[in-house]
Amino acid sequence: MAELSLITPIEYLKGVGPQKADLLKKELMVFSIGDLLQCYPFRYIDRTKFHKVRELHADMIGAQVLGRLISLQEVGEKRGRRLVGQFRDETGMMELVWFQSLTWLKKTLQVGSAYIIYGKPSEFNGNISMTHPEMELYQQQAKKIGNQTMQPVYSSTEKLKKANLDSRGIQKLQETALMTVLKGVAETLPAYLMEKHQLISFQQALLGIHFPQNEQILKLAIRRLKFEELFFIQLKLLRNKQLNTQKYKGHRFDQVGEKFNRFFTERLPFPLTNAQKRVVKEIRLDCNTGAQMNRLVQGDVGSGKTVVALMSMLLAIDNGFQACMMAPTEILATQHYHGITSLLGEDICKVRLLTGSTPTKARRIIHQELEDGTLDILIGTHALIEDKVKFKNIGFVVIDEQHRFGVEQRAKLWRKNIIPPHMLVMTATPIPRTLAMTMYGDLDISIIDELPAGRKPIKTVHFFENQRLRVFGFMREEIAKGRQVYIVYPLIKESEKLDLLYLEAGLEGLMREFPLPDYRISIVHGKMPVKDKDFEMQRFIKGETQIMVATTVIEVGVNVPNASVMVIENSERFGLSQLHQLRGRVGRGAEQSFCILMSGDKLSKEGRTRLETMVRTNDGFEIAEVDLQLRGPGDISGTQQSGVLDMKIADLAKDQAILTEARQSVIQLFQEDPELGAPENRLLLNYIQKGQPSISWDKIS
Structure with a gap:
């Protein structure tokens, strides 16, 4: 057989064979010797440190002992079968117990021989095992790779x-692999x-x-x-x-x-912040280069x-193009529609809303206006990507809360014109720098990174259950001032597994504390029909109800400037980004707002x-x-669609400095050698050419 290398299938490594290879493939995604060598250790045991039997106690994470196996006996029947060994050093005796692989262990363990053992000590009736x-x-003279x-x-x-193939078994395979392929x-x-x-x-x-000589x-x-x-992640991204x-x-x-x-001169209700001006300018410059723009705008709630998105769309319309804005939920799409139409007024341009709830007659009119070019801005949900939706000349696409759309869904919008439209992706969930990069x-x-002038920071406080009466009292004070209150629950109905205050039970308690006719309550949750949800929302927006009881359906897309209090029940059950999004539902007016956890x-x-x-x-x-x-990068991103986060050793939470160093290195590389044509960069060019997938969605933001 040919010499083994990193790409050799794992079954050909000595000590593996077909059965173990199948297991390694299924359990660890190890298909080749190279894959095996990328299964890095997650910790190391200091083998220079030995404990005596009498020093062992149950609080130890692990301990290494040198002693002698003096007996080995199989006890119990059927499921209770186990192998028990007596192990002794000069300070005392302990028991070793095995429940699996008994036949193999009886063959391989040598009674009377000296062993180095390692494991977690446990204690029962004063006896260590x-x-x-x-x-x-x-x-003593055993030859090992490394130290x-x-x-x-x-x-x-x-x-x-x-x-x-426990840790020790995998260690032996790593040793064999390194001895076999390392030189090549x-x-x-x-x-x-x-x-x-x-x-x-x-x-x-x-x-x-795998086998470090020392810490350094x-x-x-x-x-x-x-x-x-x-470095290679950044190389691929920046090359794309x-x-x-x-x-x-x-x-x-232009x-x-x-x-x-x-x-800008007649309708803008407040002066732009410096941050908004800077971003609008970046978008204007991007859209005048002759290349398609792909830009992510992140901003806090x-x-x-x-x-910024509206001004960018108006830029497209002034240059003879149509624009659209896609949001992940009907609530958010409707919110954008009302917000944008109230900003624009009647006469600047024509704006329509298209969602799953749009009646057939209105739909036909929208389709017609899109195709004849009389409709300037279309706002909607997934309904925008249906094949029936055809634009005369789409030039600018805004996608809000990008992580909620799959790559292929976004690609359908991308293909709505021969020359692809400029793409502006927005997110209200600020992304850590390392994740964004x-x-x-x-x-x-x-x-x-700047809030509009006049916005007062929201005051956030944390109360325990026994302080609930204080919270009710505070809510009454705010309602008496003419303000409104949100109360958010994590669940709709009681869960057997989670001991949570749930919406229905919470509602009963609220109605006792805030009885009719003095107080009116709206209820909104994800299981309600859209019509009922809209009705309840509108009552709250118009000020007909003082308290909105809801699940996290209001996390995004609800804008009621008069609401000044957000109470989040069981707040310890929510993720940080969700808590931050919910808090952002208040603080939208000029009055001081509060978030109560x-x-x-x-x-x-x-x-x-x-x-x-x-x-x-x-x-x-x-x-x-x-x-x-x-939480780590996999959870926080809300998506695994880029595949970028499947890392073997780097940790985005801890490796910001290395990531910055690697990215700067790639930026400099492309500045000096854009085509990677220099002989010293041949390795990198080979990697990029080999690593390109046959179908790449990377170009779609």
């Missing part, structure tokens, strides 16, 4: 363990980059991560592998961005015309993203951190950073 300890025959002062510990599963492993980064960033070689890094070598190996992973700019022509918006100017690395990013008395450490963060700061970007630390 270890269940399923790692066992290694004590041979066993730091023994790697690998993730395994129950199925793998049954096939003797080619370098993946150009020498000048390694020198510039002071990186060890790829071979040294693989050996150093381990640190160097981790840094090299993290830099490489983040570069290709899109070259390949996809864009409509040129004039700021009458509609834009009329809106209430920072004025909608006005990774998930949206091929987009240009604008940040609206209600919780039970028992809080987890994470729950306490979330609530303390909300009380401490209103800054969505700071909140997003804490959320990233708490």
Whole structure:
């Protein structure tokens, strides 16, 4: 057989074979020797430290003991069968217990021999034992790859363990793999980059991560592998961005015309913040380059993203194009429609709303107006991407809350014109810098980091259940001033698993505290028919009801300037970004607003951190950073569609400095050698050419 390499199928590695290969493929997604070597240890055991039997106690995470196996006996029947060994050193005796792989263990364990064992001690009736300890025959002169002062510990599963592929079994495979292929492993980064960033070689890094001689070598190996992973992610993203700019022509918006100017001078209800002005300017410049724009605008709740989007759409209309805005829910789409039409008035341009609830007759009129070009701006939900919706000349697309749409859904909008429209993606969930650079690395990013003048920061307080009467009293005071109150619950009906205050029970208590006719209550939740939901919303918006009781359906898209109090029940059950979105439903008028976080008395450490963060700061970007630390990138992103977050070793919550270094390195690389034609960059060009998927959605923001 040919010499083994990183791309050799895993079954050909000595010690694997077809059965273990199938398990490795199913359980760990390991298909080749290279995949195996990318299964990095998650911790290391200090093998220089030994404990005596008499020193062991149940609070230890793990302990290593040198002693002798003096007996081995199978006890129990059927499901209760187990193997029990007596293990002794000069200070005492302990019991070793196994419940699995008994036949194999009886064959391989040698009674009377000296072993180094490692495991978690447990205690019962004053006696110490270890269940399923790692066992290694004590041979002082045993030759090992690397130095066993730091023994790697690998993730395994129950199925793998049954096939003797526990951490120790995987370690042996890693040892075999490195001894087999390491000398033939080619370098993946150009020498000048390694020198510039002071990186060890790829071979040294693989050996150093699996079998480090010491802490220093381990640190160097981790840094090299993290830099490489983040560097290649950025290389791909920025290359796609570069290709899109070259390949996809864009409509040129070369004039700021009458509609834009009329809106700016006559209709804008408040002066733009400096941040809004900066973002509008960035969009104007983008739309006049002749290349298609793909830009992400992030701004905190209430920072004025909608006005920026509207001015961008007016720019398109002034240049002879149509524009559309797509939102993920009917509530949000309707909110945008009412907000934009009230800003524009009757005479600047024609705006329509298209959702799943739009009647057939109105739909036909919209389709006709779109195709003959008399409709300027269409606002809607997924209904916009239906094949029946045809534009005469679409030039600008705004997508709100981007993460709620799949890539292919967005691509359908993208294809509504021969020359693709400019794309503006908006999100009100501020994204930590590291996530934005990774998930949206091929987009240009604008940040609206300033709130409009006159907005008072929302005061946030945390109350426990026993302080509820104080909260009711405060609500009465605010309602007496003519204000309105939201109360948000996590569930509609009681859950057997979660001991939560649920909407229906909460409503009963509220009605006792706030009886008719003095107080009126609206109820909105996701299971209601759209008509009923709209009716209740409108009652609250018009001020006919003072209290809105809702589930998280109001997280986005409700704008009632008179509402000054947001009460969030069981707030410890919500994620940080959700709490921040809910808080943003108040604070929209000139009056001081309040967010009250209600919780039970028992809080987890994470729950306490979330609530303390909300009380401490209103800054969505700071909140997003804490959320990233708490939950990790997979959860916070709300999407896995880019595939970018499937990382082997880098951690976006902790590796911001390395990510920035890697991205800057790629930016400089493309500035100096845009086509990667220099001989020293051949490795990188090969990676990009090999790594390109046959169908790429990356160009779609």
